[in-house]
Amino acid sequence: MNFDYDEEQQLLADSVRRFMQKDYAFEGRRKIVASPAGYSDAVWGTFAQMGLTGIPFSPDYGGFGGGAIDLLSVMEAFGEGLVVEPFLATVGLGAQCVARAGSDAQKKAILPAVVEGKLKMAFAHTEKGARYNLAHVNATAKKSGGGWTLDGEKLVVLGAPAAAKLVVSAKTPAGLSLFLVEAKGVKLKPYRTLDEMRAADVALSNTPGELLGAEGKALPVIEEVIDFATALICAEAVGAMKFSCDTTLEYLKTRKQFGVPIGTFQALQHRIVDMFVAYEQARSMAFLACSQADSAPNAKERSRAISAAKIKVADNARLISQEAIQLHGGMGMSEELKVSHSFRRLTMIAQQFGDADHHLERFAKAH
Amino acid sequence: MDLNYSQEELAFRDQVRGWLQANLPADLREKIATYGELTREDLVRWHKILAKQGWVAPSWPKEWGGTGWSVVQRYLFEEECGYAGTPPLIPFGLSMCGPVLLRFGSDAQKKQFLPRIYNGDDFWCQGYTEPGSGSDLASLKTKAVRNGEHYVVNGQKTWTTLGHYADWIFCLVRTDANTSKRQEGISFLLIDMKTPGITVRPLILMDGGHEVNEVFFDDVKVPVANLVHKEGEGWTVAKYLLGHERMNTGRIGASKRELAKLKEFAAQQPKDGKSLLDDPRFRDKLSRLEVELMALEITNLRFLDRMRRTGQPPGADVSMLKIKGTEIQQGLTELMMQAVGPLSQPFKALDGDAGFDEFTAAIAPRYCNFRKTTIYAGSNEIQRNIIAKMTLGL
Numbered sequence: 120m121n122f123d124y125d126e127e128q129q130l131l132a133d134s135v136r137r138f139m140q141k142d143y144a145f146e147g148r149r150k151i152v153a154s155p156a157g158y159s160d161a162v163w164g165t166f167a168q169m170g171l172t173g174i175p176f177s178p179d180y181g182g183f184g185g186g187a188i189d190l191l192s193v194m195e196a197f198g199e200g201l202v203v204e205p206f207l208a209t210v211g212l213g214a215q216c217v218a219r220a221g222s223d224a225q226k227k228a229i230l231p232a233v234v235e236g237k238l239k240m241a242f243a244h245t246e247k248g249a250r251y252n253l254a255h256v257n258a259t260a261k262k263s264g265g266g267w268t269l270d271g272e273k274l275v276v277l278g279a280p281a282a283a284k285l286v287v288s289a290k291t292p293a294g295l296s297l298f299l300v301e302a303k304g305v306k307l308k309p310y311r312t313l314d315e316m317r318a319a320d321v322a323l324s325n326t327p328g329e330l331l332g333a334e335g336k337a338l339p340v341i342e343e344v345i346d347f348a349t350a351l352i353c354a355e356a357v358g359a360m361k362f363s364c365d366t367t368l369e370y371l372k373t374r375k376q377f378g379v380p381i382g383t384f385q386a387l388q389h390r391i392v393d394m395f396v397a398y399e400q401a402r403s404m405a406f407l408a409c410s411q412a413d414s415a416p417n418a419k420e421r422s423r424a425i426s427a428a429k430i431k432v433a434d435n436a437r438l439i440s441q442e443a444i445q446l447h448g449g450m451g452m453s454e455e456l457k458v459s460h461s462f463r464r465l466t467m468i469a470q471q472f473g474d475a476d477h478h479l480e481r482f483a484k485a486h
Numbered sequence: 487m488d489l490n491y492s493q494e495e496l497a498f499r500d501q502v503r504g505w506l507q508a509n510l511p512a513d514l515r516e517k518i519a520t521y522g523e524l525t526r527e528d529l530v531r532w533h534k535i536l537a538k539q540g541w542v543a544p545s546w547p548k549e550w551g552g553t554g555w556s557v558v559q560r561y562l563f564e565e566e567c568g569y570a571g572t573p574p575l576i577p578f579g580l581s582m583c584g585p586v587l588l589r590f591g592s593d594a595q596k597k598q599f600l601p602r603i604y605n606g607d608d609f610w611c612q613g614y615t616e617p618g619s620g621s622d623l624a625s626l627k628t629k630a631v632r633n634g635e636h637y638v639v640n641g642q643k644t645w646t647t648l649g650h651y652a653d654w655i656f657c658l659v660r661t662d663a664n665t666s667k668r669q670e671g672i673s674f675l676l677i678d679m680k681t682p683g684i685t686v687r688p689l690i691l692m693d694g695g696h697e698v699n700e701v702f703f704d705d706v707k708v709p710v711a712n713l714v715h716k717e718g719e720g721w722t723v724a725k726y727l728l729g730h731e732r733m734n735t736g737r738i739g740a741s742k743r744e745l746a747k748l749k750e751f752a753a754q755q756p757k758d759g760k761s762l763l764d765d766p767r768f769r770d771k772l773s774r775l776e777v778e779l780m781a782l783e784i785t786n787l788r789f790l791d792r793m794r795r796t797g798q799p800p801g802a803d804v805s806m807l808k809i810k811g812t813e814i815q816q817g818l819t820e821l822m823m824q825a826v827g828p829l830s831q832p833f834k835a836l837d838g839d840a841g842f843d844e845f846t847a848a849i850a851p852r853y854c855n856f857r858k859t860t861i862y863a864g865s866n867e868i869q870r871n872i873i874a875k876m877t878l879g880l
Contacts, residue, residue, distance in 0.1 A: 120790075121488045122487060395803075396873075403784035406487070407489065431780075483770075
């Protein structure tokens with residue numbers, strides 16, 4: 120038992136934290152969000168230089184051979200800084216599909232470029248009516264010449280506007296399958312999400328694709344990847360919770376009413392204590408999620424632990440984000456304060472890859 | 487980062503688990519499992535079994551019988567006891583008076599009291615709370631006036647847990663009423679419960695049980711030799727005690743056992759042709775409780791890990807273990823009662839054997855009884871005050 124980072128993890132955590140404090144301050148982030156691309160190439164380049172884009176990939180493809188546990192501190196720092204770069208979409212989703220399902224040739228073609236920061240990806244999976252059911256796919260793929268062509272529509276594909284390659288799920292006669300698709304071959308309807316990231320609805324019409332992994336055998340891979348990404352956003356949520364708690368505490372100490380700091384009021388003290396306790400409990404579960412994403416003995420135990428973590432994170436994300444706004448009073452409503460942005464991110468994370476109800480169902484089934 | 491216990495820690499856990507399996511008497515195990523009432527003899531019997539094994543006071547220095555275990559081993563031991571369902575070790579002697587004497591006691595006091603505490607020869611209780619002094623402990627009024635080689639004690643303590651079993655009581659008393667600060671002028675006295683002038687009166691709780699008492703002191707003569715630390719500096723002793731050994735307030739092991747029992751019980755309760763466990767409304771409440779407990783176990787381990795790495799006692803934020811641990815315990819008793827449904831109503835037979843199930847009849851009273859957990863040992867509101875002040879700087 121050891122809840123400490125090893126030396127390498129600690130160095131990484133420190134350098135990410137330093138970068139976030141120095142070069143990803145709230146005002147700078149505001150400019151990035153308002154820019155045409157909605158993310159910063161310079162920041163992305165720094166992530167690659169720091170080695171962040173290579174953490175969870177095999178050294179065979181230029182990566183560091185780490186896992187979710189090695190990304191934990193990175194995601195916490197990203198959550199604290201409300202990073203909008205498509206890190207999750209690329210490293211946590213798109214390239215994860217390639218790393219887990221791809222052939223050696225496909226991995227060679229894609230992963231080194233991802234590690235070096237030259238390639239951004241996205242995972243186009245969710246469809247109308249699917250909610251959180253990962254098996255619900257109506258897009259189709261059919262053989263055409265030596266390859267495949269895809270038809271269908273995908274919704275809220277995170278990071279799609281920035282991605283050069285997409286991983287797309289579609290049905291073949293053999294069942295659910297994954298395909299690599301060039302982004303230029305699809306039609307995007309891009310938009311900004313509530314939490315200031317970029318996403319798009321994606322239309323596939325006779326779009327060429329390359330089979331990724333075994334035909335008809337994609338569901339377990341998708342489940343694995345979504346569990347991995349869920350563990351990452353649990354850690355990211357914990358970072359956003361930490362910011363929300365810290366900034367609210369600071370506000371309670373400085374905001375004066377009735378001639379005294381409002382933090383002297385017991386009604387507010389107890390509420391912020393509950394926020395901090397909720398943060399610690401969520402953090403414990405993020406540790407569990409990342410640890411189990413890497414080393415659970417089987418899919419059932421993995422999904423049970425990760426659903427448990429997501430239940431706690433979703434519940435506590437709601438509690439902390441709502442309380443942070445309430446304790447800030449009117450100021451909390453203002454777009455000017457970062458706390459209203461962490462509110463938006465936490466609100467979305469609570470439902471990303473399944474809300475608490477979804478994971479309660481899944482948790483109970485994994486008994 | 488590694489969330490798993492080491493091989494050595496697991497081996498230790500298995501050793502403890504195996505020993506408990508073999509040495510926890512079946513009748514005591516059964517009594518705990520069925521929520522039966524533990525007598526003084528039950529408590530002392532288990533205490534003596536552990537004392538004989540040398541495991542009754544793990545945190546004490548080795549020369550006084552401590553085990554030399556690491557913080558993790560101590561935690562594992564207590565959690566295994568909770569998980570196995572042993573009678574509790576009553577903390578007043580072992581975890582309260584003992585550590586106080588080790589820290590502040592004279593050599594004579596240590597020699598007189600520590601071995602008897604260790605062996606379970608003396609049953610101790612705690613005389614802190616008074617009718618007007620609950621959370622505001624420093625407002626206490628019980629008076630001790632020095633008269634030659636004795637203090638003469640007058641006043642009243644209340645909510646005295648197991649005072650009716652006790653041979654001794656350690657008390658906070660006011661030896662000087664004219665100090666500028668209320669925390670001054672308080673002293674820590676050890677009082678023999680057989681001393682003339684002491685009256686113990688039961689307070690019956692809403693579950694019908696007798697575990698707490700009022701203790702009255704009427705011109706009770708206490709030898710000056712029974713003063714611990716300096717006269718007027720009892721508050722220092724009290725504060726030391728409050729900060730001591732708070733790593734196990736989460737009661738993870740006991741809650742795990744109750745959770746398993748609740749699942750098993752709920753699975754057997756029919757509801758509309760299915761099991762209650764398959765009812766989503768019930769099941770979701772249960773799952774949320776289980777998830778909170780999973781989180782608390784890891785949070786607890788994180789505290790232990792921090793203690794181990796820094797060599798420092800836990801900070802004030804350890805109060806969160808008490809807050810969450812007691813909320814979970816209460817949640818479990820509430821769901822257990824819900825699982826029994828309408829059959830939770832029978833309470834006491836009017837004449838002889840009414841034929842109702844004793845186990846299910848014990849469940850609602852247990853729910854009632856467990857309301858105490860968020861009130862005792864520093865109410866959860868006091869725990870929040872502590873975190874707000876000490877950890878958050880408010």
